[in-house]
Amino acid sequence: MDKVQNNKAWFLVLPVLVLVAFSAVIPLMTVVNYSVQDTFGNNVFFWEGLGWFEQVLTDSRVHGALGRQLAFSGIILAIQIPLGIAIAVCMPKKGFWASVCLVLMALPLLIPWNVVGTIWQIMGRGDIGLVGYSLSALGIDWNYARDPLHAWITVIVMDVWHWTSLVALLAYAGLQSIPQAYYQAAKIDQASRWSVFRYIELPKMQGVLLIAILLRFMDSFMIYTEPFVVTGGGPGSATSFLSIDLVKMALGQFDLGPAAAFSLMYFLVILLVSWVFYTVMTNLDKAEGR
């Protein structure tokens, strides 16, 4: 649709601008403020320069959290994207069963994140949880509160349970938009199921898959609630991801300076990925001729 140039449209955007300025810009400026100052309490601040940034950049604790975060996001993407595509391909295309699948699959997406944590906290327990009990019965000494590997497996299975459906639903939406004529042409060429997937479905899903990858990366990159409820970041700091570490630093120890410097660098990474996301979306819109 061709849009009209009209700067008076600013008046319509103004309420959003004021509200978001209050809820985003002011807090962010506070963070910038703290990141370059130090205090001995009593609200007396003095200039610190880039000292906090230096400290955070060389802090082995932050390095550890970043490493764990990248590993977690990588594993999540490697599992959820292929699994989501497979589920989308297997889903019924229309009718009653398609609705049933949609509703049941979407259920985990709408559960409060702390309840997701609670569910898997219970599932993994050796005494009352189905998974923990079954594993213990098989002779595995399953304890996610003590063994870092078990904690990781629990957190990853939980995230797969929670979010794979999102990838599947996005991929499914991509599949639905493929015209029937493509499949008929493939049939005439006697294409195998694999080549239909490889040369028709996968290219047609490209756009939604990019969105799925970016969304999953962003959301796993700022995961907080679920691992916080299940493991509390432990055992030790085995599952302390960036957000968990940041909240510990900011609200637990009240280390304002380092926490603020940490926040800003964290936010810059998000900004960069958001920019990629935005570019992908606008290009996608253009490709669809909107």
Next chain:
Amino acid sequence: MVATTETFTATARRSAFPKVRARHVVMVAYLLFMLIPIYWLTKMSLQTNQEILGGFTLWPQNPTLDNYRVILTDPSWYMGYVNSITYVVMNTVLSLAVALPAAYAFSRYRFLGDKHLFFWLLTNRMAPPAVFALPFFQLYSSVGLFDTHIAVALAHTLFNVPLAVWILEGFMRGVPKEIDETAYIDGYSFPRFFIKIFMPLIASGIGVAAFFCFMFSWVELLLSRTLTAVNAQPIASIMTRTVSASGLDWGVLCAAGVLTIVPGALVIYFVRNYIAKGFALGRV
């Protein structure tokens, strides 16, 4: 030609049978994986704590609604739901009220800095709440809004306003511009046109946006927990505090969890075709 068609249908028939089976197996296995944890939560919510800790059972031996009775009669539990719903509704109304005109502007006009503004809104949707937890705490404490519903409602606009703008803009683009022009020629003023004609046209879009604002505010824990103490404490935060405090009553905790799933589960059927759209900010 006839021969080719016949061989084709024959191969299709031969290969279709096992193929369909494999698909069904994958689908059933995945749905079981989705449902078993939810079943487990529901099962435990119907058991007494003694029964849960007493022995491992696959289904409740003596199903009881006692846990639900505890939650619905104890103010320290049910006020959590009241608080949550209060700020979630406030947030949804606020987000939609400011997002509707903005989405209209983005869908109809080009103006100075529109692309930058749109991108900036997106970065707020993507911002980690952990970054904002501390500054929000200080901001709302300093203006005396700490531990009020409005503080949480305002904090959640951080990600819900961008979400609502993006979703609504997607729906508004589908409405032909000729409708606007005809209405103006007929002498409608902008507010009257917007409320009388335009909003009914995108009613489903408003519904979807409202649903997602509700959902994302409902599931969030970090900000709502940081900004509240007693008076406005949401159910999510009450649940986590119970975990760390006194001896655990698993049954009551599970019942509380089941009750938080209810609002989503009630409306899920009506929005089933929009779920991908909502999560992808209206871009699917």
